[in-house]
Amino acid sequence: MPALNSLPASNAQEMSRALAQQAAIAARPRSCQIHLLANGPEPQMLVVNGSQLYHLPPELAARFDGARAQRDETLIGALLAENGLDAPPAIDDLPIRDPLPHAFSLAIAQKCNLGCGYCYAQQGDFGGPSKNMSLDTAIRAVDWLLKKTSPGGKINLAFLGGEPLANRKVLRAATEYAAAQATAKNFKLGFSITTNGTLLNEDDADFFETYGFAVTVSLDGTRKIHDLLRPFKNGAGSFDRIIANTAPLLKRQKCMQVSARVTVTPSNLDLPATLDTFIGMGFHSVGFSPLLNAPDSQGEMDAAHLVELLEAMIACGLAFEQHTLRGVRYPFANLLGALRELHRGTHRPYPCGAGAGYLGVSADGALSACHRFVDAEEGKLGDLVLGIDASRQNRWLAERHVHTQEPCRHCWARYLCGGGCHHEVLARGRTACDYIRSWLHYALQAYGRLSRLHPAFFSDNEPASWEWAPRPSAGLPENS
Numbered sequence: 001m002p003a004l005n006s007l008p009a010s011n012a013q014e015m016s017r018a019l020a021q022q023a024a025i026a027a028r029p030r031s032c033q034i035h036l037l038a039n040g041p042e043p044q045m046l047v048v049n050g051s052q053l054y055h056l057p058p059e060l061a062a063r064f065d066g067a068r069a070q071r072d073e074t075l076i077g078a079l080l081a082e083n084g085l086d087a088p089p090a091i092d093d094l095p096i097r098d099p100l101p102h103a104f105s106l107a108i109a110q111k112c113n114l115g116c117g118y119c120y121a122q123q124g125d126f127g128g129p130s131k132n133m134s135l136d137t138a139i140r141a142v143d144w145l146l147k148k149t150s151p152g153g154k155i156n157l158a159f160l161g162g163e164p165l166a167n168r169k170v171l172r173a174a175t176e177y178a179a180a181q182a183t184a185k186n187f188k189l190g191f192s193i194t195t196n197g198t199l200l201n202e203d204d205a206d207f208f209e210t211y212g213f214a215v216t217v218s219l220d221g222t223r224k225i226h227d228l229l230r231p232f233k234n235g236a237g238s239f240d241r242i243i244a245n246t247a248p249l250l251k252r253q254k255c256m257q258v259s260a261r262v263t264v265t266p267s268n269l270d271l272p273a274t275l276d277t278f279i280g281m282g283f284h285s286v287g288f289s290p291l292l293n294a295p296d297s298q299g300e301m302d303a304a305h306l307v308e309l310l311e312a313m314i315a316c317g318l319a320f321e322q323h324t325l326r327g328v329r330y331p332f333a334n335l336l337g338a339l340r341e342l343h344r345g346t347h348r349p350y351p352c353g354a355g356a357g358y359l360g361v362s363a364d365g366a367l368s369a370c371h372r373f374v375d376a377e378e379g380k381l382g383d384l385v386l387g388i389d390a391s392r393q394n395r396w397l398a399e400r401h402v403h404t405q406e407p408c409r410h411c412w413a414r415y416l417c418g419g420g421c422h423h424e425v426l427a428r429g430r431t432a433c434d435y436i437r438s439w440l441h442y443a444l445q446a447y448g449r450l451s452r453l454h455p456a457f458f459s460d461n462e463p464a465s466w467e468w469a470p471r472p473s474a475g476l477p478e479n480s
């Protein structure tokens, strides 16, 4: 492989294509205990139990590879034990029970002024009448969260919709109330908002800066493609309005962070150009999320599109690696998030906190597994008046544990992926496993390269390297 920090653009494209093709082959499921990576001078191996990554002498890697080729899990287990790489299971079959939520998303406005064809909230109203959350309901949600958290603990409040700024008055009053309560009762409190950007104004910029919001603006690419995918309800383009509205927020960003989130459909697969554009505009980070499930299938990614997506994601990843090796910040949220998870050795039985530490609250105060399940029977877990329905919640968590999912139980990526977004899996099944595993394979390789060539990037002395957008797992990007 040529030196990453001196790659001309045409080579980068060839390299990302070659790496994508290699990853697609190497990432195929062959063992539920290990995953092998040919990477630089020494082969590497992921031990699935505990998500540990090791450099191996080539002869030992060849022995593991041989056992894997024979599909001999008993031999692989024996080799792990012989080399001191075995350990008791880090994750057992027991689901989480009666967890206390520490994060709520409030569907503060179940309405929207845009008409995006792919919207999971069906243009903002979740298939029902348009409505706003009342301040009473928002305050009840905040009180409920505070009551369930010990003093000194951390809670998060996310405002989503629809378009949350369609109910600005309640959003602000709830924020002020929550901040005052957190100060009085000694809680740490984080705020976030996901907005379409069309209603933002200068005053919002001051407000979000004052309260240190993590602001995510949905943008699907440059003007032409964004306007096609995210028009106003009357069909007019929204790009110019959003860019103008976002400028005052991008200028502040001392306490607040403003990130761009791109929903990837077959029409906007030029990810490297989009990433460069939004990083150049000053977004704190930029993340991509493939559309796998739309209400009428409009804009969904099929298997061929996911092959293209992988190549584009790897191209972005190579650009990230090049910039990082030159000491230049390049906030590609998907890879930053994956590297962070890999460095921590994260292993998890769920893809995200949905239904456990994280719940969605509808405008009417119903509790659901997450923001995507608002007003959907299958994700319903209670309401703010009667509280969580513990039997429903525990059943949800038992049914969603990765050990109960097929084919996840035997997949080498299961503790990094967690089994895929519940909402997408329940609606469409698992349509992106090859993509997820291939992306993880690349991310593991990138982790190996960067830790060899630039170990300081992972040291505790460089917290700026770890700034990232919250996301559920190292597998698929956040679907929030």
Ligand code: SF4
Pocket: 405, 406, 407, 408, 409, 411, 412, 413, 414, 415, 417, 418, 419, 420, 430, 432, 433, 434, 436, 437, 475
């Ligand atoms: S959803 Fe994730 S864990 Fe399950 S089979 Fe697919 S890649 Fe593997």
Ligand code: SF4
Pocket: 351, 352, 353, 354, 369, 370, 371, 372, 420, 421, 422, 423, 424, 472, 478, 479, 480
């Ligand atoms: S990954 Fe899916 S299930 Fe989990 S919080 Fe996001 S949308 Fe909800």
